[in-house]
Amino acid sequence: MSGLKAWLLQRISAVYLAGFLVYFLGVLLVCSPLSYADWSNWMSSTTMALATTLFFIALLSHAWVGIRDVLLDYVKPFALRLTMLILLAIGLLVMALWVIRILLTGAAV
């Protein structure tokens, strides 16, 4: 993915990340869940579970486009760039799997 699609993904994910963070931090500030049960209920409600999953999808794809941009700008030697892109992809993938695990375990509790 490059050019227009990458740019679009970066913009859309940025808007979602900003919106979600404002809402999430707003809730914590204004009516912070008082107990673990409250928190758990809130986080595992269908809407919130969906929104959180979307948040991490947006976060990881935003990170992919952004860091790839930095590598395209600054890392010139092809082999080094490829290695770093592969490492980045693996890193983000591991984080994605980790997030899925956390979200699934959270949902199970």
Place this chain on the structure above:
Amino acid sequence: MHFSVYRYNPETDDKPYMQEYEVAVDAGMMLRDALLDIKFQDESFTFRHSCGEGVCGSDGVNINGTNGLACITPISVLKEPVEVRPFPGRPVIRDLVVDMTQFYHQYRSVKPYLTVHDPEPEEEYRQSPEEREKLDGLYECILCGCCSTACPSFWWNPDKFRGPAALLQSYRFIADSRDQATAQRLEELEGPYRLFRCHSIMNCTNVCPKGLNPTKAIGEIKKIMLKNNT
């Protein structure tokens, strides 16, 4: 007034150095006049200049860290010592004279001329005042290179990224109601480098001596690409 000027002659100097000059200044004097005075004091010093009124775009230099045209920069607004250097990121030919080949190459690559596939009209190409208005803020570019050489994306990838000046010109023809090559122009700009190395940091707009806004033009190109792709 005190000036510190970048000097480099690849034939005699191992590396570039800054040389100090004192110039007696008058009210209303432009930086170009000061540079001419320096050249009078020391004729080994060289810089490009021609029209002296911000039209030819020859005397683009880096003034106290910001690109601009020496001929329309009043020295009264400059902080002492005035540091004058060549455009950043360009190979130096000598002193303030740089090699702009890559800049012109990128300009040529956007095919900066009207492309019409229909047979030529009998008399003239018609354009409404509204259609003509769309070219304002685009056609005034004098290709001095202040914007592209102030752009980090152009510093890192001058061979692949078109740069703000060329992209402004690309949009000048995309926006032209008479041009019939919009689709090819857009297609040519796809990919990670040519257009999309721009991260909208707006150095270009900040330094443009003609007050143009390449960042906005680049944004418009992206908008049209988006519209044509959905």
